[in-house]
Amino acid sequence: MKRAWAKAVIAIAVSVATAAALSPFSTPEASASPPARATSETFPVTITSGSGKVTLTAQPTRILCLSASATQMLYSMGAGKQVVGVDKYSTWPPGTPRTKFTGFEKNAEDYLYLHPDLVIFAFSEGTLVKQLQLLHIPVLVLPPANNFAGVYNQVNELGLATGHIAAAKRLDTSLASYVAASVRKAGKDGRGASYYIELSPDYYTATSQTFIGAEFSLFGMRDIADAAGRGTAYPQISAEYLLKADPDYVFLADTVCCHETPAIFSHRPAFSLLSAVKQHHVFGVNDSVASEWGPHTIEEFVGFLARVLASTTRK
Amino acid sequence: MTLTARPGLDRAGTPHLRKAEAALPGRELFPTRLRAWHIAAGVLFLLCSLLASVLVGPYHLPPAQVLAALASKIPLLHVRSGLGALGNADVWQIRAPSAVLGGLVGAMLAVAGASYQGVFANPLADPYLLGVAAGAGLGATVAIVYGPAAWASSLSPLPIAAFVGAVAAVAATFTLGRSRNGPRSPASLVLAGVAVAAFFTAVQTFIAQRQNSGDLEVVYNWILGGLSTAGWAPVELIAPYVAVSAAVLLACRRLLDALSVGDEEASSFGVHADRARLVVVVAATLGTAAAVSVSGLIGFVGIIVPHTIRLLAGPSYRRIIPLSLLFGAGFLVLANLAAGAVLSPEQIPLGVVTAFLGAPFFLVVLRQSRRMG
Numbered sequence: 001m002k003r004a005w006a007k008a009v010i011a012i013a014v015s016v017a018t019a020a021a022l023s024p025f026s027t028p029e030a031s032a033s034p035p036a037r038a039t040s041e042t043f044p045v046t047i048t049s050g051s052g053k054v055t056l057t058a059q060p061t062r063i064l065c066l067s068a069s070a071t072q073m074l075y076s077m078g079a080g081k082q083v084v085g086v087d088k089y090s091t092w093p094p095g096t097p098r099t100k101f102t103g104f105e106k107n108a109e110d111y112l113y114l115h116p117d118l119v120i121f122a123f124s125e126g127t128l129v130k131q132l133q134l135l136h137i138p139v140l141v142l143p144p145a146n147n148f149a150g151v152y153n154q155v156n157e158l159g160l161a162t163g164h165i166a167a168a169k170r171l172d173t174s175l176a177s178y179v180a181a182s183v184r185k186a187g188k189d190g191r192g193a194s195y196y197i198e199l200s201p202d203y204y205t206a207t208s209q210t211f212i213g214a215e216f217s218l219f220g221m222r223d224i225a226d227a228a229g230r231g232t233a234y235p236q237i238s239a240e241y242l243l244k245a246d247p248d249y250v251f252l253a254d255t256v257c258c259h260e261t262p263a264i265f266s267h268r269p270a271f272s273l274l275s276a277v278k279q280h281h282v283f284g285v286n287d288s289v290a291s292e293w294g295p296h297t298i299e300e301f302v303g304f305l306a307r308v309l310a311s312t313t314r315k
Numbered sequence: 316m317t318l319t320a321r322p323g324l325d326r327a328g329t330p331h332l333r334k335a336e337a338a339l340p341g342r343e344l345f346p347t348r349l350r351a352w353h354i355a356a357g358v359l360f361l362l363c364s365l366l367a368s369v370l371v372g373p374y375h376l377p378p379a380q381v382l383a384a385l386a387s388k389i390p391l392l393h394v395r396s397g398l399g400a401l402g403n404a405d406v407w408q409i410r411a412p413s414a415v416l417g418g419l420v421g422a423m424l425a426v427a428g429a430s431y432q433g434v435f436a437n438p439l440a441d442p443y444l445l446g447v448a449a450g451a452g453l454g455a456t457v458a459i460v461y462g463p464a465a466w467a468s469s470l471s472p473l474p475i476a477a478f479v480g481a482v483a484a485v486a487a488t489f490t491l492g493r494s495r496n497g498p499r500s501p502a503s504l505v506l507a508g509v510a511v512a513a514f515f516t517a518v519q520t521f522i523a524q525r526q527n528s529g530d531l532e533v534v535y536n537w538i539l540g541g542l543s544t545a546g547w548a549p550v551e552l553i554a555p556y557v558a559v560s561a562a563v564l565l566a567c568r569r570l571l572d573a574l575s576v577g578d579e580e581a582s583s584f585g586v587h588a589d590r591a592r593l594v595v596v597v598a599a600t601l602g603t604a605a606a607v608s609v610s611g612l613i614g615f616v617g618i619i620v621p622h623t624i625r626l627l628a629g630p631s632y633r634r635i636i637p638l639s640l641l642f643g644a645g646f647l648v649l650a651n652l653a654a655g656a657v658l659s660p661e662q663i664p665l666g667v668v669t670a671f672l673g674a675p676f677f678l679v680v681l682r683q684s685r686r687m688g
Binding site for chain 1: 372373374375400401404405408409410413471473524525526527529530532533536541543544545546654655659661662
């Protein structure tokens with residue numbers, strides 16, 4: 001038995017000695033790309049965001065953006081050259097420096113090889129933010145917006161943080177104009193029409209208290225989930241509830257995760273009785289419309305909704 | 316009889332047990348004395364693990380400079396590390412606290428697991444047997460969903476809520492586990508623990524499944540366990556609980572030897588089984604609740620470490636408890652290192668790594684011990 005102990009201790013000592021030398025962590029220093037040039041406006045700036053007050057002493061030139069919505073905002077306002085990394089969910093615009101990061105890493109050390117001077121999150125339970133603060137790296141947390149005012153606020157905050165105040169204001173104005181034009185284009189067909197937005201095939205949905213709900217509300221549409229959403233903005237309803245509510249429109253935001261299609265939905269038991277199915281008002285949309293609030297996603301979805309409502313007649 | 320029959324081997328024993336042992340014939344059925352080299356091996360293992368954990372990380376820092384940074388903290392040694400402000404902050408505010416936290420959590424889970432196995436005479440007992448995990452999970456979920464943002468205050472509500480939840484669950488188990496006309500039997504306590512855990516888990520699931528995907532991911536990240544720290548606050552938070560719990564359990568190691576053979580046999584040595592069980596369970600539970608409150612739910616440590624020690628050093632809790640403390644600490648520190656290294660920069664949930672590393676190692680030890688007879 002003593003020999004077993006001795007072997008174990010020797011094995012441990014040898015493995016520890018070699019661990020440092022052969023560590024898979026031994027990433028070479030990232031080649032420090034030249035700092036991006038951007039229009040510098042008044043720095044230092046202090047921003048109050050979801051992570052509290054953040055002071056940026058100089059214009060950030062190496063931004064790590066771990067929020068797909070914030071990535072859209074940054075690139076739309078012309079701050080893309082200052083971005084050195086985005087999370088794996090940032091699919092727009094193409095050509096961004098995508099990483100494997102999700103924003104839910106366990107250790108902020110993972111980010112250091114990019115030498116970020118500003119890190120942006122949509123969600124964080126706190127440890128990552130605190131670790132970055134201890135490493136003297138400024139952090140902005142921009143949590144999910146629940147309405148358009150929240151989106152415009154976040155665009156302004158990012159404009160202030162990146163030195164693109166004027167461009168951010170222009171982005172807000174153009175987004176608001178586009179949304180207003182889309183609502184005009186849809187006309188009055190959507191007013192009072194009911195809808196069901198499906199987040200997963202097991203009937204998880206979103207109420208009008210969410211951002212996607214706010215987009216539908218622009219067109220005067222009525223969410224069938226509101227009556228079910230007691231205490232939660234993301235209730236799970238039943239097929240029976242859906243049949244009883246009989247929405248005028250159905251939007252499937254589970255086409256990517258779960259490969260849902262209008263045809264599959266229509267073939268669920270008894271769903272042929274739904275008005276939306278009978279009138280071919282079942283539409284598949286990208287899952288991201290329910291989880292992102294960036295200007296690109298908003299324009300795509302609001303534009304799509306306007307086209308749908310303009311081209312269909314409710315029952 | 317599975318007790319040492321040689322009286323006075325361990326001064327930490329209770330008077331009752333020493334008297335009982337004195338009445339037994341002087342023959343040792345299995346080794347119980349803790350040898351100096353056992354302790355030396357455990358300390359060496361723990362120190363090597365801690366050192367590796369500070370030397371290695373996702374961000375490459377020259378090992379020589381990290382060693383110099385460590386040496387610079389030793390009084391009278393005038394060493395300069397050469398690490399910049401970022402490197403120094405990384406070593407002293409992220410790596411070192413994470414390593415120490417891993418040591419504390421691993422030690423606590425291992426020693427609590429060993430203690431539970433002793434008091435319940437059940438080799439499958441683990442530190443979560445009486446509902447600690449479910450209670451902590453509910454507390455953490457409530458804090459994440461309804462509490463203020465963690466970064467908004469200097470004191471995060473999450474560990475406090477998890478601790479309160481864990482203690483509440485075990486208190487409920489103890490209340491429900493008491494028989495109407497008698498003391499709490501191990502079986503009734505275990506059954507009450509199962510019921511309480513199921514109830515707390517149901518409430519936790521109900522709350523979690525009504526949240527958006529971001530909050531849900533934070534909840535599940537916490538449940539899957541990890542030792543990510545920012546500064547020394549979590550270490551300072553749990554160190555007193557772990558120290559007191561570990562000290563009580565170390566002092567009770569002879570009682571555990573008695574309890575492991577059954578309540579009636581323990582009574583014949585003058586041990587009050589119900590009272591002893593209460594002391595051990597309260598100490599193990601408080602320590603586990605504190606550990607879980609900062610680390611989330613890390614499985615397997617409380618089973619794999621004590622059983623490995625048992626196979627290597629024999630079945631006496633006089634050996635198992637102190638060695639589980641040292642090897643449990645080192646094991647979790649190394650597991651955390653592996654969790655970050657294998658798919659770097661992605662982090663594997665620590666609970667997955669503990670099972671992945673622990674299970675094969677356990678089987679190897681099992682085979683070797685059978686071969687050695």
